[in-house]
Amino acid sequence: MIYLQRGLTFFNNAHYAKAERDFSRAIELNPQDAAAWGYRARARLDLGKSREALEDLNRAITLDPREPKYVRLRGDVYATSGDYDSALREYDNALKLRPGDPVTLNNRGVVLANLGKTREAVADLREAMEIAASRPEQVTIPGITGNAW
Numbered sequence: 001m002i003y004l005q006r007g008l009t010f011f012n013n014a015h016y017a018k019a020e021r022d023f024s025r026a027i028e029l030n031p032q033d034a035a036a037w038g039y040r041a042r043a044r045l046d047l048g049k050s051r052e053a054l055e056d057l058n059r060a061i062t063l064d065p066r067e068p069k070y071v072r073l074r075g076d077v078y079a080t081s082g083d084y085d086s087a088l089r090e091y092d093n094a095l096k097l098r099p100g101d102p103v104t105l106n107n108r109g110v111v112l113a114n115l116g117k118t119r120e121a122v123a124d125l126r127e128a129m130e131i132a133a134s135r136p137e138q139v140t141i142p143g144i145t146g147n148a149w
Helices: 002-012 016-029 034-046 050-063 068-080 084-097 102-114 118-134
Strands: none
Touching (some): 002 016, 002 034, 016 034, 034 050, 034 068, 068 102, 084 102
């Protein structure tokens, strides 16, 4: 737990390599901790280690298949690498787990726009903005702040 907390502190201060090290140590101590795998994936994504981030997310999802933040983050990894079809699939899956999540809707809207699906993109982005305006407590900035997602 101490390594996880220190990793969060490093991450929040943009020390991604140090955060990755602490999350790795937390995983060594408790390999069944899905959150540690998810946090390390987030740090690795910010370090440009997409392949490793995907491996960590696959492990986190295996440990906690009902947690939409891991599925959404896997979509982010695919979107970052330009694999918009896979990203769209992951965002759809995340929305099945947490319907109406404004961050996922926003991210899916961006991917839809990149796929040339303008009408669907605008609908998702509009819905995300409406939810964010009516329930700002549901909006979290991607990355690790507060509850990390």
